Amino acid sequence: MNQREAVIVAYGRSAVTKAYKGGFSTVHPVTYGAETLKGVLAKIPQLDPKEIDDVIVGCANPEGTQGWNMARLITQMAGLPKETAAQTVNRFCSSGLQTIATAANAVIANQCDVVVAGGVESMTRIKNMFLEPEFRNPALVAAYEEAYMAPGYTAERVAALHHISRTEMDELAVRSHALAAIAQDAGAFDDQIIPITTTAPDGTTKVIDKDEGIRRGTSLDSLAQLKPSFEGIVTAGNSSQMSDGASFVVVMSREKADALGIAPIARFVGFAVAGCESELMGLGPIYAVPKVLKRTGMSLEQIDTIELNEAFAAQAIPCIRTLGFDMGKVNPEGGALALGHPLGATGAILTCKALSRLRRQGGRYAMITMCIGGGMGAAGIFEML
Numbered sequence: 001m002n003q004r005e006a007v008i009v010a011y012g013r014s015a016v017t018k019a020y021k022g023g024f025s026t027v028h029p030v031t032y033g034a035e036t037l038k039g040v041l042a043k044i045p046q047l048d049p050k051e052i053d054d055v056i057v058g059c060a061n062p063e064g065t066q067g068w069n070m071a072r073l074i075t076q077m078a079g080l081p082k083e084t085a086a087q088t089v090n091r092f093c094s095s096g097l098q099t100i101a102t103a104a105n106a107v108i109a110n111q112c113d114v115v116v117a118g119g120v121e122s123m124t125r126i127k128n129m130f131l132e133p134e135f136r137n138p139a140l141v142a143a144y145e146e147a148y149m150a151p152g153y154t155a156e157r158v159a160a161l162h163h164i165s166r167t168e169m170d171e172l173a174v175r176s177h178a179l180a181a182i183a184q185d186a187g188a189f190d191d192q193i194i195p196i197t198t199t200a201p202d203g204t205t206k207v208i209d210k211d212e213g214i215r216r217g218t219s220l221d222s223l224a225q226l227k228p229s230f231e232g233i234v235t236a237g238n239s240s241q242m243s244d245g246a247s248f249v250v251v252m253s254r255e256k257a258d259a260l261g262i263a264p265i266a267r268f269v270g271f272a273v274a275g276c277e278s279e280l281m282g283l284g285p286i287y288a289v290p291k292v293l294k295r296t297g298m299s300l301e302q303i304d305t306i307e308l309n310e311a312f313a314a315q316a317i318p319c320i321r322t323l324g325f326d327m328g329k330v331n332p333e334g335g336a337l338a339l340g341h342p343l344g345a346t347g348a349i350l351t352c353k354a355l356s357r358l359r360r361q362g363g364r365y366a367m368i369t370m371c372i373g374g375g376m377g378a379a380g381i382f383e384m385l
């Protein structure tokens, strides 16, 4: 029997806004999650929402405002029928890619025909980028305290281990802002961004349709002025920004797409995760990328474009070097240093960016990869159809 194929038939994302001070900071994540979901489904009117088997939402902090089962709340807020099931998934920074892989696997295994996958994050609602000591397991702290190490400190460890200088890190940030600005000006993000109208507490409304993180004119000089945010050379300028955002893709079996008369955009090729030391979590892609290439029988040379999440320049640089990535293929429209990293949504956002780019510019294979808090990496491959 031929294996079923999982294809992506629609994708979309919200603009990525600045946490605490940006466009979504006063908006409940269930609201902009639902608006993004509705915007993506509107791209394929042939699909009756009743046919969606499951909605899988990545969220790296599924508690407080993002608690309960946020995926289910988003489907209800979006007006999907009560029959549509929903689950919230947490694999930290890769959650939004993990959900796409889980959706594709469910389709391939013939457990579902149509699954919506993606992620939502309001970093505005996250109190700290670490787990408060009172919630930690004392025995694990005694045995391996680094299991709880906050990401910024792991970035310092990675920079020291790989002898990455402050200047090299700032250079990557300059590149990221410059490329993101060029892409935004050229309208490269327009087909992927779902405009969302927000209402502020004072009743004023605003359409959020542009990524807010890009700082035009970012230079080595301006970055050199920034004080370390942690304990060494990692600063606000060479770290991914704290952001709010959402993103979804619709995954279905090839047969279903054919039956509905929907032209598939891309095929899910493969996905892998790998673990590493918690204190070196930024190096996760170094372990995940070879795994996904081996499992899919592919080589790096076949990949036309790469979205490597820029959690920190400190980790992106050693990943690029160790993996031998061609810089011409990596984040050609900027990365999270400029555009932000709304944790649970990022994997789906990067997928939107890569698929949209290959649609515009041609090319066959896209790779999405990122490091993951706690010490992991993830990598996925898609083929344009």
Ligand SMILES: CC(C)(COP(=O)(O)OP(=O)(O)OC[C@H]1O[C@@H](n2cnc3c(N)ncnc32)[C@H](O)[C@@H]1OP(=O)(O)O)[C@@H](O)C(=O)NCCC(=O)NCCS
Residues within 6 Å of the ligand: 093, 129, 151, 152, 173, 177, 215, 218, 219, 222, 223, 226, 229, 235, 236, 237, 239, 240, 241, 242, 311, 312, 341, 371, 372, 373
């Ligand atoms: C590094 C970090 C602590 C910085 O937090 P912050 O100081 O609140 O950062 P901000 O983005 O608000 O920037 C602070 C200031 O730095 C300066 N700055 C930041 N980026 C700059 C740039 N590219 N050029 C010039 N100045 C810049 C600005 O003066 C800015 O203030 P403003 O926004 O009022 O203009 C935070 O962004 C962080 O924790 N990032 C990592 C998140 C993370 O761990 N994610 C998970 C990865 S696994």
